[in-house]
Amino acid sequence: MVNRRDFIKNAAVVGGVAALGVPFTNERMALAKESAGGGVSVAVTASGQHKLPPLPYAYEALEPYIDAKTMELHHDKHHQGYLNGLNAAELALKAAQDSGDFGKIADLERALAFHGSGHANHSLFWNNMKPKSQAKPKPEGALLNWIDRDFGSLEKFKEQFSAAAKTVEGSGWGMLVYQPLLGRLYTVGVLNHQNSLVAGAIPLLVLDVWEHAYYLKYQNKRADYVAAWWNVVDWADVERNFQAARQG
Numbered sequence: 359m360v361n362r363r364d365f366i367k368n369a370a371v372v373g374g375v376a377a378l379g380v381p382f383t384n385e386r387m388a389l390a391k392e393s394a395g396g397g398v399s400v401a402v403t404a405s406g407q408h409k410l411p412p413l414p415y416a417y418e419a420l421e422p423y424i425d426a427k428t429m430e431l432h433h434d435k436h437h438q439g440y441l442n443g444l445n446a447a448e449l450a451l452k453a454a455q456d457s458g459d460f461g462k463i464a465d466l467e468r469a470l471a472f473h474g475s476g477h478a479n480h481s482l483f484w485n486n487m488k489p490k491s492q493a494k495p496k497p498e499g500a501l502l503n504w505i506d507r508d509f510g511s512l513e514k515f516k517e518q519f520s521a522a523a524k525t526v527e528g529s530g531w532g533m534l535v536y537q538p539l540l541g542r543l544y545t546v547g548v549l550n551h552q553n554s555l556v557a558g559a560i561p562l563l564v565l566d567v568w569e570h571a572y573y574l575k576y577q578n579k580r581a582d583y584v585a586a587w588w589n590v591v592d593w594a595d596v597e598r599n600f601q602a603a604r605q606g
């Protein structure tokens with residue numbers, strides 16, 4: 359049994375990456391596999407070291423569907439806030455491990471779930487979108503076949519996804535998820551960042567419906583925001599997510 363410290367050291371050498379401060383966007387790439395058998399993979403980011411990934415386009419790139427000011431605040435302030443919460447939760451958990459005092463474990467794990475999911479969802483969300491002129495407007499191939507099978511058609515899927523997103527009570531997300539054990543695609547209206555997800559589900563396409571995502575431009579008209587958002591969905595990214603999820 360390789361202990362974690364040695365494993366991470368070896369993984370860093372094998373993977374040729376630094377063991378500290380790997381940005382989230384590179385974590386998937388930075389999964390380092392143990393060379394001598396096992397096939398175990400582990401992200402090499404140390405506790406409390408997650409960094410805000412840059413937006414993959416300019417703040418104004420999604421105009422007029424999503425305005426530049428909303429993108430700036432959403433990415434630089436809100437997403438950063440979840441990262442700060444995630445890093446703080448990880449460091450507090452590490453301190454609990456070091457001291458052996460698990461008196462606050464439930465609170466710490468709840469904070470980890472909330473902020474860690476917030477970070478993961480936003481990272482996926484930015485990449486799900488592209489300026490309309492560059493976004494792939496429709497899925498094809500395997501993903502389209504699965505959508506046809508599980509929702510009836512692309513149009514019916516978009517109706518169901520939009521309904522799920524629009525009816526989230528309070529803050530949350532609309533999601534398209536793939537559940538490998540159940541072998542199906544589902545839509546989910548997620549509460550906060552993580553509640554009401556099917557266990558083991560892998561998000562492929564996510565839409566932030568917290569008010570901070572749309573209130574400056576759309577005020578209370580969440581349905582208008584949801585309808586506009588489809589213009590900047592990049593189906594090429596959703597197809598890549600689906601392919602990666604199916605390959606485990």
Ligand code: MN
Binds near residue numbers: 432570
């Ligand atoms: Mn958000």
